[in-house]
Structures are given as structure tokens and as C-alpha cells.
Amino acid sequence: MAQILAPSAQWQMGISKGLTDATPLTTKMWGSLALKQGSVKSSAKFGVFAVKSDNSTINRLEQMLNLDVTPYTDKIIAEYIWIGGSGIDVRSKSRTISKPVEHPSELPKWNYDGSSTGQAPGEDSEVILYPQAIFKDPFRGGNNILVICDTYTPAGEPIPTNKRYRAAQIFSDPKVSAEIPWYGIEQEYTLLQTNVKWPLGWPAGGYPGPQGPYYCGVGADKSFGRDISDAHYKACLYAGINISGTNGEVMPGQWEFQVGPSVGIEAGDHIWCARYLLERITEQAGVVLSLDPKPIEGDWNGAGCHTNYSTKSMREEGGFEVIKKAIFNLSLRHKEHISAYGEGNERRLTGKHETASINTFSWGVANRGCSIRVGRDTEKNGKGYLEDRRPASNMDPYIVTSLLAETTILWEPTLEAEALAAQKLSLKV
Known part of the structure; x- marks a missing residue:
């Protein structure tokens, strides 16, 4: 993910008046999303997937939808x-x-x-x-x-399923709000063919060539679903979501979008709205959206939701020491975080495919095989942010963002816990 520099000016959740007259993403603009890889064959455009309807019926529906x-x-x-x-x-x-x-x-x-x-x-x-x-x-x-x-x-x-309520309580705590927590969330997802529930672009019941050429790849044999990713990108920008980028992922048929930097509860609101838009777009395109953290077993990358995080103290001079203290706290609550970081994450966090083992906490500079990664620039500048690589693609962003703030700002370990952890974890880079 590109380095996060500054938070959105829209974090109060208002609607910009200047956007009122903007042109919506109509079905005509998304006409190129008619499937090429799937089993459905239709000339229908993005808004209406009517296989047997004549053109006049489709045109009348489009006219009504775009009124x-x-x-x-x-x-x-x-x-x-x-x-x-x-x-x-x-x-x-x-x-x-x-x-x-x-x-x-x-x-x-x-x-x-x-x-x-x-x-x-x-x-x-x-x-x-x-x-x-x-x-x-x-x-x-x-x-x-x-x-x-x-x-x-x-x-x-x-x-019980209202996780936003508890997150809002944590973010409204004076200690947390004073630290102005920033989040940059990298949402990975997999596109599946409708009838066979197999990744987009993969031969039905078969496998493509091994991983390597697909990450940020270009070409009909390497990139599957780009129109969906691009349509989603524009839909997010139109909606006012603070989307910061997209890219094709390591496994073919898998994509990622990034939201942030977002402040506090805004991060969860923006991710959930972005997921809703993606569900609607894939619905109209006749493709299934999967947030399974390991959609294909074997030598294929899983899908995560890496969460970049910093506080005001981390971003100021001397912030690297604050980051290391935060990592220390995170190491002591590893089990609590793992239990809240998504269903099926044990199939993804195996120590392979750019993940750490689910049972062992680790951290390192520029190491994508650790639980927590610190960037080279953060080490060099002595301040910056950390990346929690443990959350699964199906994690609840309200839970993950608020838990990071709670553990690193509000929670204080006992002396006994600190002494025990000191024997297991070295905070030397």
C-alpha cells in the first residue's frame, strides 16, 4: 500500500454540496462489464442482465433506471x-x-x-x-x-452484532481522540464465477499457471475482473469514500482496494460502504464477491485486510519508540486480537504466502512474513506507522480499528505480564 500522508477532509461524514450535480455511474458507463469469462452469454449492459429480452425492453428499463x-x-x-x-x-x-x-x-x-x-x-x-x-x-x-x-x-x-456501538465508545474516549488515530485499510477480495463458484478467469474445475505474473499484472491472460475493480473505484470516489488506490493481487481473480487514511470510526464506516458498493457492482456484473480468507486451498495466496495504523505520538519526533511500545502491547494481546480478526483466518495465517503463523506473534522491519510490519521509512525517520498483517479479508473493521486503539492507547499490561513477555519477545530491530 502507498504510504499514508494525511487524513480525509470528509471525516465528519457530511456530503459535499459541490458533488450534487455530478453525473452518476449509469448503466451505459458500465456497459463493458458484460461477462467474458463466465458461463452467462449476453449482450445486456451492466445495469440490466436480461439474457432473453429484446433490445427495446432493455432500453426501456435503462431509461427508467436513469430517470x-x-x-x-x-x-x-x-x-x-x-x-x-x-x-x-x-x-x-x-x-x-x-x-x-x-x-x-x-x-x-x-x-x-x-x-x-x-x-x-x-x-x-x-x-x-x-x-x-x-x-x-x-x-x-x-x-x-x-x-x-x-x-x-x-x-x-x-x-449483539452491533460492533459499531462499542467502537464509537472507544474512539470517543478522551485519550484516544487526543491521539487522532489514523487507519489505512487494504481490503483484498476474490471474484468468483456465478455458477461454479470458481475464481474469475480460471478454467472451470482447473487451475491457471502458478502465481507470479498476476500481481499488478496487465493482459488478458493475467488480469481478470479489471472492469469491476475500476467501476468500484469510481463508485467509491463518487460516493465520497476515502479510497486511495486499487491493484490486482497475487492470486488470479483476486483484487485489493485501499481506504484511508481515515480517522477513528470513519475507517469502519468507509470500509462497510465500500463493501456494499462492491457487492452491488458484482451483483450487476453477474459475478460473486468472496471475502473468504483462503478461497482456494494449496499454493495460492489467501485474502487479508492489512490494517495500517498510527497515532499522533507515533507520527511525531520520537514516534518509533511509541511504535515499539505499541507492538509490545500487541504481543501481549495476540490471542485476543486473533480471535477478533475474522473467521477462517487459521487457514490463511500459516507462515506461508506472506503471512505469519497464527500461533506466534512476530514483528520486523519490511518483513511481510511477520504479524506486524514496520516500513523502512518509519525506521529511517524515527516515526510513522505500523501495519497489522493479521486481519482476514472478512474482518469487521469496527472491531479491528477500535481494538488496535484500545490495546495501544488505553490498555496497560501488568508488571507480571511485562516480565513474562520480556523473556519471549525482543524489541530490537
Whole structure:
């Protein structure tokens, strides 16, 4: 990931007024996303995947999807987005709002059937959505918005899958907010063919050539799904997500996008909204999105969500000593972090394919086989950031970002723990 220099100016989650008249990403702009690798054969464009419909039907649907209603009404569509019962499934539904809004506080709370998402019993199924962050909607355009929400009981208690609530508590702690924690998150993901659930570009039931030419590769035999990555990139920029880059990954059919630098709770909001956009784009392209940390067993790279992290003290003179103290704390809570860093991560963190062993904490300068990597520039300048390489691609960014802040800013080890760790871990570079 490119070095992180400064945080976004949009971290208050407002909508830039200057973006109101921007052109949405229409189906015509995404027409090139008709699949070439998959089993579906269609000339339909990105917005409508109608295999047997005639062109007139497709054109009428496109016209309706792209209607500009702003000359006729002040009403907008708000897409309420939340996290479902598995902890990684994204859900959403739409409602009409009487006029454009600029802040989540202007939006009403809403509810949904939690028994259908694995978040409430059937006899008391109502779950309440609290709007928390707003993004522009690249699918509908205009003043329409995407709304990141968290989830509560009717009595106002956060439900167990609401990890944002606890993260917001940690980030609002005066000690944490004074350190202005920055995050740069590298989200890896795998694109799968719809019917066979096999990576995009791979022969059905077979394997491509070994890893090597695919990372940041160019060419029809090396890059599979670039249009999806590019469409997602532009959708994120349109929405106001602080996306900082993308690249093809080591395993063919695997990609990465980076979000950040983001401040505090913003990091989780931006990653979740970026995941929602990616789900919608792959849905329209007829491709399956996988966040499995090891989608293909064997000599293939897994998928992680490396999290770059720094505090104000780390970024100032003498910051390298603060980083080493943070690494020391992280070493003492390795098991707690691993247990919160994603499901199936034991299949990925094997000590191979640029990972450390899940059972052993390690750190090093420029070492991608460690739990924590410190960059050469950080060592040279005596200040900077660290990279936690342990989180899996399906990790919850609210949990990971807040846990990093808690462990490195709020948590203090006991004297006994420090003495024991001193025997096991050397903090010499």
C-alpha cells in the first residue's frame, strides 16, 4: 500500500454540496462489464442482465433506471444499509425522504425484521436502524444517498452484532481522540464465477499457471475482473469514500482496494460502504464477491485486510519508540486480537504466502512474513506507522480499528505480564 500522508477532509461524514450535480455511474458507463469469462452469454449492459429480452425492453428499463426526477420533486431515495446476523453480510432497503439531507441526524430511525437476518426471535423481531453516516448514491445519482446504520432493540440497547456501538465508545474516549488515530485499510477480495463458484478467469474445475505474473499484472491472460475493480473505484470516489488506490493481487481473480487514511470510526464506516458498493457492482456484473480468507486451498495466496495504523505520538519526533511500545502491547494481546480478526483466518495465517503463523506473534522491519510490519521509512525517520498483517479479508473493521486503539492507547499490561513477555519477545530491530 502507498504510504499514508494525511487524513480525509470528509471525516465528519457530511456530503459535499459541490458533488450534487455530478453525473452518476449509469448503466451505459458500465456497459463493458458484460461477462467474458463466465458461463452467462449476453449482450445486456451492466445495469440490466436480461439474457432473453429484446433490445427495446432493455432500453426501456435503462431509461427508467436513469430517470432524473429532480425537476419534478424534492423527494430523494435513501438506501439504509446495515450488517446482518453473520457479521459480514450487508443488508439494505430503500425509503423516500421528503427533501435532500446533509447529516445523519436529519434522517428518521427505521426498523426491519430481525428474525429474517438472524438477529432477533420471531416473536419479538423488530430491530431499529440508527442512521450514522451518509454517502452519495452512485447508482441512483442526484441527491439520493446511502446511509450506514447500526442496530438496536426497541428499548435502545445495541444488539449483539452491533460492533459499531462499542467502537464509537472507544474512539470517543478522551485519550484516544487526543491521539487522532489514523487507519489505512487494504481490503483484498476474490471474484468468483456465478455458477461454479470458481475464481474469475480460471478454467472451470482447473487451475491457471502458478502465481507470479498476476500481481499488478496487465493482459488478458493475467488480469481478470479489471472492469469491476475500476467501476468500484469510481463508485467509491463518487460516493465520497476515502479510497486511495486499487491493484490486482497475487492470486488470479483476486483484487485489493485501499481506504484511508481515515480517522477513528470513519475507517469502519468507509470500509462497510465500500463493501456494499462492491457487492452491488458484482451483483450487476453477474459475478460473486468472496471475502473468504483462503478461497482456494494449496499454493495460492489467501485474502487479508492489512490494517495500517498510527497515532499522533507515533507520527511525531520520537514516534518509533511509541511504535515499539505499541507492538509490545500487541504481543501481549495476540490471542485476543486473533480471535477478533475474522473467521477462517487459521487457514490463511500459516507462515506461508506472506503471512505469519497464527500461533506466534512476530514483528520486523519490511518483513511481510511477520504479524506486524514496520516500513523502512518509519525506521529511517524515527516515526510513522505500523501495519497489522493479521486481519482476514472478512474482518469487521469496527472491531479491528477500535481494538488496535484500545490495546495501544488505553490498555496497560501488568508488571507480571511485562516480565513474562520480556523473556519471549525482543524489541530490537
